[in-house]
Amino acid sequence: MPRQRYANLDGLRAIAALGVMVEHLFGDLLRQAPSASGPVGTLAETVVQNLSLGRFGVALFFLISGFVVPFSIDGERPLRHFAVSRLFRLYPALWLALMVLVTMGWFSGETPRAATVLANMTMAPSLFGQPWLSPIYWTLFIELLFYALAALLFWAGRLRDVGVLLILSLALIAATVLPVQLRMHGLVNLPIQYLGMHLSFLFLGLLLRLWLAEGVRGARLSVLVLGLVQLAALLSVSQLSLARGDNFIMEGLTPVLSAYVLAFAVFLAAVGLGRPRSALLARIGLISYSMYLFHGPVNALVYRVLPLTGERGDIATMLLCIGLTLMVSWLVYRTVERPMITLGRKVSSKRNASLVPSSRPA
Secondary structure (H helix, E strand, O other), X not given: OOOHHHHHHHHHHHHHHHHHHHHHHHHHHHHHOOOOOOHHHHHHHHHHXXXXXXXXXXXXXXXXXXXXXXXXXXXXXHHHHHHHHHHXXXXXXXXXXXXXXXHHHHHOOOOOOHHHHHHHHOOOHHHHOOOOOOHHHHHHHHHHHHHHHHHHHHHOOOOOOHHHHHHHHHHHHHHHHHHHHHHHOOOOOOOOOOHHHXXXXXXXXXXXXXXXHOOOOOHHHHHHHHHHHHHHHHHHHHHHHHHHOOOOOOOOHHHHHHHHHHHHHHHHHXXXXXXXXXXXXXXXXXXXXXXXXXXXXXXXXXXXXOOOOOXXXXXXXXXXXXXXXXXXXXXXXXXXHHHHHHHHHHHHHHHHHHOOOOOOOO
């Protein structure tokens, strides 16, 4: 893929991050002032009922990750390099965010248990039976699983095998849909999870890469098949999800479905047209991970001084939340993310250099 496309994808990351932030701001408003009849409250209610900006942002993030991340597995000892780069890229900023959450909990008299904090530090707290310190972070475990699957596919020499990718994606969807259908028809009461559905969107991004950037034979048909199956799967699980209130289909089928369709359309248009070509969005995209991690704590601190009411004054409050989040995120990026990324490259390069035999005689 041409180098300039990466700046284009940074712009898409900015759009995704801002979508998630606005969704959470609107959700906070509706929770803090559920009966508000002011103009901002009405706007929030209208948007939430028709388009889940949060799910739009998450789906867009998943497509971007699937499009880009697996193909960073290269160089000497590629799997080692990939693991080291992901470790230094993701964990330091997460640990800082967790420290902030623990500190805020301590000040509010709700200090989390040590077991919960330690489980969160692994980015896989559910494996240890612990909740996320912030429910916003639920996508991190899904990304982590995708990295592991991408590494396994690379190891097996199947990362660009369209048939294998399609079969795996369909199997992941089936792992979500079949238990739902069996339970709905009263046949078997199997556990329900949505990991497979979420992971399939990351693999959709990977197949889009093979189609749009590499022109692999059969990739376009696989994208079409997978997209249609995902659409049918969303429809098939929506009724039970709403009845259970399990947060997969939160506001209703319409806003979630429109979010996925819009994310797919925006991604296709962006890659096809090479847009957005905005230096500002590209810069925001660079700090999108920190925005994701820190916008929740920033919002919570602002609300202590300026609670949301649904009136016009909320516009200033929301802009303040966004502005402060951008400032904090840029600071974290400069002081934590970027230095750790550089350190990860150095660690990886040293390990790779140690594999090169010395040219000097013994």
